[in-house]
Amino acid sequence: MKDRGKVCILLSGFVGEYNDGFCYGIERQAEVLGYKTTVYSMLNFERLNTNDEECVFENIPFDQYDGVMFIERSFSAHKGVGRKIDGILKKYCKVPTMVLGQSDYFPDKISMNNEAEFEMITDHLIEEHGCKNLYFLGGLKEHNSKRIAGFLTSLSKHGI
Secondary structure (H helix, E strand, C coil): CCCCEEEEEEEECCCCCCHHHHHHHHHHHHHHHCEEEEEEEECCCCCCCCCCHHHHHHHCCHHHCCEEEECHHHHCCCHHHHHHHHHHHHHHCCCCEEECCCCCCCCCCCCCCCHHHHHHHHHHHHHHHCCCCCCCCCCCHHHCHHHHHHHHHHHHHCCC
């Protein structure tokens, strides 16, 4: 398969919560679609004090990537670090960025529980990338009704 581009993934340490699941899932799907991935992480060992190690994210050559996935949720034990990286992205990153979790700086973030935003991202996949065979993993059933509704609205709108 022809390489389609490169995606940068930012997350906290691999082990903890379900960070490794996010990362491996993204990498497997990217490989299927022909994208190369690079993961940037910091080993915080669940410490509350990171000694400002997150400054390493300022040195990422964002312009070499077609997009960035910031797994803000992986920094849940370090909310301040997530906000610092959010600021680094705003200052240094000019390529499309998707934030999984919350974002203080990106008004166009995709929320995990918003019907309109899931409709928007599904519209984008259909209209901009020509996707017609879409699968949806909505998470826990008790938390996914808005996400599924947005996904189905988009499919219906496009006759899929």
